[in-house]
Amino acid sequence: MSQTAVEKILSQHxxxxxxxxxxxxxxxxxxxxSDATAPYAIRAFEEMxxxxxxxxxxxxxxxxxxxxxxxxxxxxxxxxxxxFAQEKGCRLYDVGAGICHQVMVENRHAQPGEVVIGxxxxxxxxxxxxxxxxxxxxxxxxxLMRTGKTWLKVPPTIRIELAGRLPAGTxxxxxxxxxxxxxGLNGASYQAIEYTGEAIxxxxxxGRMTLxxxxxxxxxxxxxxxPRGLELPYRFEPVWADKQAHYAQVLRxxxxxxSPQISAPHSxxxxxxxxxxxxxxxxxxxxxxCTNGRFEDLQAAAVVLKGRSIxxxxxxxxxxxxxxxxxxxxxxxxxxxxxxxGATFITPGCGPCVGTHLGVPGDGEVVIxxxxxxxxxxxxxxxxxxxxxxxxxVAATAxxxxxxDPGQVMETTGS
Amino acid sequence: MKGKVHLYGDHVDTDQIIPGAxxxxxxxxxxxxxxxxxxxxxxxLRMTSGDFVVAGENFGxxxxxxxxxxxxxxxxxxxxVASSFARIFYRNAINIGLSVVEIGPHxxxxxxxxxxxxxxxxxxxxxxxxxxxxxxIPAVMLDxxxxxxxxPYLKKHGDYQL
Numbered sequence: 001m002s003q004t005a006v007e008k009i010l011s012q013h014x015x016x017x018x019x020x021x022x023x024x025x026x027x028x029x030x031x032x033x034s035d036a037t038a039p040y041a042i043r044a045f046e047e048m049x050x051x052x053x054x055x056x057x058x059x060x061x062x063x064x065x066x067x068x069x070x071x072x073x074x075x076x077x078x079x080x081x082x083x084f085a086q087e088k089g090c091r092l093y094d095v096g097a098g099i100c101h102q103v104m105v106e107n108r109h110a111q112p113g114e115v116v117i118g119x120x121x122x123x124x125x126x127x128x129x130x131x132x133x134x135x136x137x138x139x140x141x142x143x144l145m146r147t148g149k150t151w152l153k154v155p156p157t158i159r160i161e162l163a164g165r166l167p168a169g170t171x172x173x174x175x176x177x178x179x180x181x182x183x184g185l186n187g188a189s190y191q192a193i194e195y196t197g198e199a200i201x202x203x204x205x206x207g208r209m210t211l212x213x214x215x216x217x218x219x220x221x222x223x224x225x226x227p228r229g230l231e232l233p234y235r236f237e238p239v240w241a242d243k244q245a246h247y248a249q250v251l252r253x254x255x256x257x258x259s260p261q262i263s264a265p266h267s268x269x270x271x272x273x274x275x276x277x278x279x280x281x282x283x284x285x286x287x288x289x290c291t292n293g294r295f296e297d298l299q300a301a302a303v304v305l306k307g308r309s310i311x312x313x314x315x316x317x318x319x320x321x322x323x324x325x326x327x328x329x330x331x332x333x334x335x336x337x338x339x340x341x342g343a344t345f346i347t348p349g350c351g352p353c354v355g356t357h358l359g360v361p362g363d364g365e366v367v368i369x370x371x372x373x374x375x376x377x378x379x380x381x382x383x384x385x386x387x388x389x390x391x392x393x394v395a396a397t398a399x400x401x402x403x404x405d406p407g408q409v410m411e412t413t414g415s
Numbered sequence: 416m417k418g419k420v421h422l423y424g425d426h427v428d429t430d431q432i433i434p435g436a437x438x439x440x441x442x443x444x445x446x447x448x449x450x451x452x453x454x455x456x457x458x459x460l461r462m463t464s465g466d467f468v469v470a471g472e473n474f475g476x477x478x479x480x481x482x483x484x485x486x487x488x489x490x491x492x493x494x495x496v497a498s499s500f501a502r503i504f505y506r507n508a509i510n511i512g513l514s515v516v517e518i519g520p521h522x523x524x525x526x527x528x529x530x531x532x533x534x535x536x537x538x539x540x541x542x543x544x545x546x547x548x549x550x551x552i553p554a555v556m557l558d559x560x561x562x563x564x565x566x567p568y569l570k571k572h573g574d575y576q577l
Contacts, residue, residue, distance in 0.1 A: 023553055025575050039441055040481055047566045066439055074439045121479040121503060137481035137507035139565045143575075151555050151575050185426050186473040190502050219476060219501060267426065354478075355435040375430040375477060382434075382453040 002244035004157040005224050006192040009132040009239055013115050020156040020248070029114035030058040031144045034100045036065040036354070037119035039077045040138035042084050045145050052088070054148035059090040060109050062100035064349040069095075070357040098322025098348040101125040101213065101290040105205070106324055112227065112236040117144055122290045122372065124215045127224040128208035129232070130239055132192075134222050155192040155221040156248035159241075162197035164256030169407045171300070172207035173292055173370070173390035175199065176214040177261035181271025182253070189219030191248060194241060196226035199255045205232065206294040213291045214372050217268040260405055263388035266376040274393060277403050284367040285310070285398035287343075287391050288319030289353045292370035295328045297321075301395035302334045304406050305341035311401030316343040317359045319351030343398070355380030368397040416493050416514070416533075418465045421458065422525035425471035429504065432475065432483040446482050447489035464491030467531075469523050471497065475504025484508040484515075494531055496523070496538065509556050512564035517550035 001017050011017045014024045033041050038061050053059050061081050069075035078095075085092035093103045101122055103109075110116040110126040116133040117123065119141040126133035136150065144150055162175065193215050200211065208225045215223025227238035260274040287293065287301055298320065310316050318338060320326035326348055329335045335345065352359030353371045360380035361367050367379060367386045374386035387403065396406035431454040433446055440446065451458040468487060474497035475483060484507050487495060494514035498521060508515040516531060518538055523529070527542035531549070538547045552560065555577055562568040 023555060023577055025577060036435075036438060037479060037481070039439075040485075043441060044566050048569045077439055077441070119479060121477065123479075135479045135503055137479050137503055137510060139481060139510040140506060143565055143569055146569065147574055149575060151577070153553065185476055186499070186501070189473065189499070219473065221502060267428075355430075356439065360436075373428075373430075373477060375428045377430050377434050377453040380434070380436050 002242035002246065004245045004247065005130065005194055005239050005241040006132050006155060006157055006222060009113055009115060010154055018154045020154050022154045023151060024154060025149050025151050026115055027149050028117050028144060030060060030109050030116050031141060032060045032062065032100055032104055032109070032118040032120070032123065033138070033141050034065050034120055035063045035067065035078060035081060037138045037141065038081050041119055041141040041145065042080060044139045044142035048142060048146055053090055053145050056089040057091070059145055060104060061085055061090060061092040062097065062103050063093065063095050064099050065354055066356045067095040067347055067349040096323055096347055098325065099290045099293065099350055101209070102294065102321040102325065105129065105209065106322060108234065113239045117141070117150055121216045122213045124220065124223050125209050125213035125290055127212035127215065127222055128205060130224060130227040130230065132222055132224065135216065153190070155190060157192045157194050158188055158249045158251065159194045159196065159247040161250065161252045162195065162199035162255055163252060164199055164254045166199055166255055167258060170258045170260060171390050171392070172203055172210040174258055174261045175255060176211050177263050177271050177388065178258060180214060180217045180263070180269050181261070183218045184269045185217065185267065186219040188215065190221055193218070193220045193223040194226065195223065200225060201229035203229065204296060205230065206296045210291050217372060260390065260393050262393070262403065263374055265374055265385040265387065268373055268388065274403065274405050277387065278405065280366060280387070280403040281401060282366045282368045282397055282403065283313055283315070284359065284361050284365060285314055285316040285394050286352055286359065286367060286369040286371065287394050288321065288351045289371040290321065291372040292391050293319055293321035293325065295325050297370060297391040298325070298329045298334050298338065300392040302337040304392055304395035304409060305399060306337050308341055308399055310342040310398040314398050314401050316398045317346060317352060318343050319346050320348045322348050352379050368394050368403060370394050416531045418467045418493050418529060420467055420469045420523055420525055420527045420529055421462060422523065423454065423468065423470040426473045426476055427454065427470050428477035429475060429480050429483045430477060433480065433486040435478070438480050438482040443485050443489035446486035450486040450490045459490065462491065465493045466491070467494050467496055467529055468492050469496045472499045474500050476501035479503045481507040481511060484511055484513045488513045496529070509560050510565040512560070514560070518547040519550070521547055
């Protein structure tokens with residue numbers, strides 16, 4: 001039986017060849033919860049009877065959503081997580097280690113061909129590795145802590161073929177924003193997406209994570225990237241989709257003329273070419289998140305801002321995706337360039353993306369962000385507007401104080 | 416179940432159901448205070464316990480926060496009715512014992528009186544005098560809902576049973 005990549009991975013785990021829409025109980029390889037979801041998961045785990053974790057070495061807790069704790073209540077939730085990890089012997093990544101998804105990938109808690117479930121909607125990011133990964137809520141995660149299994153409906157797969165080579169000045173973020181705009185917020189609901197084609201073969205792991213992470217913005221259960229061209233710092237066995245696999249839908253897009261894309265307020269699928277909103281005045285710029293806070297994202301911003309200063313009316317906040325990302329950016333001079341340009345670095349973690357702290361915009365303010373969501377109030381203020389873009393666009397916009405195509409500011413200096 | 420309708424549109428995301436800043440608490444009463452704070456600030460004043468939230472497509476899209484169905488349940492909402500649901504919200508609602516009823520495209524108006532018979536799979540709009548069949552819930556989810564949520568389900572069964 002020919003299968004898609006997701007069907008193959010699920011079949012290997014379930015122990016028989018699965019079909020789309022079949023209900024299965026899946027043994028998983030590892031699970032994750034953050035400080036946004038772990039406290040309820042811990043409570044549900046105790047209510048289920050507590051005791052030992054299914055596999056302490058496979059249960060990963062990460063403090064990233066409100067790190068360091070901004071108030072007493074969150075301080076106590078973090079304490080609860082630390083005590084639980086200590087008592088149960090599971091791994092906890094504390095304040096400053098980074099965003100859960102980056103930490104999971106860097107530390108090999110998620111690997112190609114695995115089934116990884118996280119209590120965070122962007123857990124689909126591990127599809128970048130060729131893993132089946134999806135998000136659940138706290139109580140589902142508590143059940144996983146106990147049993148190492150979850151139930152799933154095998155998702156039908158949508159194959160998205162991305163032809164052409166990405167034009168200079170466009171990156172994975174432009175691709176995924178374009179796709180979210182095309183498919184809409186529920187264009188892939190309950191289904192898996194398989195990304196393939198020439199345009200993605202050259203993508204780094206970072207770019208693939210950008211792509212996979214935003215699969216959930218189309219409602220997808222999982223988003224898996226064709227392993228062709230994938231490079232990892234360890235040996236791995238890629239899972240290939242069969243050539244005759246059956247897809248629920250095959251969509252083809254030629255990206256050879258793609259231009260920088262922007263998602264306008266207040267929904268990730270309100271996507272327009274940058275030129276449509278060019279010149280919009282902004283007062284806050286943010287680079288970070290599980291979608292675009294990695295080294296190459298910071299580097300792309302540094303290329304734009306080297307030797308320059310951001311506009312006086314703009315504050316620029318940068319949250320590296322992990323300590324490892326921050327350290328690399330330090331070593332390679334990227335932090336210095338960005339700091340001298342006027343940017344402010346905050347703790348590696350989710351930062352202002354989730355509206356809890358570290359940069360809540362004021363009423364009427366306009367934010368340009370490399371994040372993945374711009375729902376009304378996402379950053380903590382329903383009266384602010386959020387535009388989503390690639391890190392280079394965020395940097396060029398911070399530089400000029402209005403939404404700007406980085407191609408234009410690079411041309412003027414001849415670089 | 417009988418109750419009054421609070422009507423919303425398509426793609427009501429979890430930030431509209433409960434803003435992220437208010438989710439870091441284990442006290443569900445704190446969640447209830449902020450339900451629909453951005454979308455419908457007067458919601459808590461207008462609603463009474465046992466009312467229904469009725470919406471369009473893709474209700475609960477966005478984050479995986481279980482605090483979204485918890486907030487609705489703690490506020491006294493008896494069930495969420497929608498044309499369709501985002502998958503994590505749907506799972507979360509059933510896992511915590513909040514009824515979610517999928518009915519496809521509908522013409523229910525705000526303030527209408529509804530009656531929902533989950534066993535029979537029928538939703539009746541008593542105001543418009545019209546009935547809608549409710550979508551079938553996968554068997555495993557029905558078992559979880561019948562036990563009152565995933566915690567009591569696993570306490571009873573110890574493991575998943577298909």
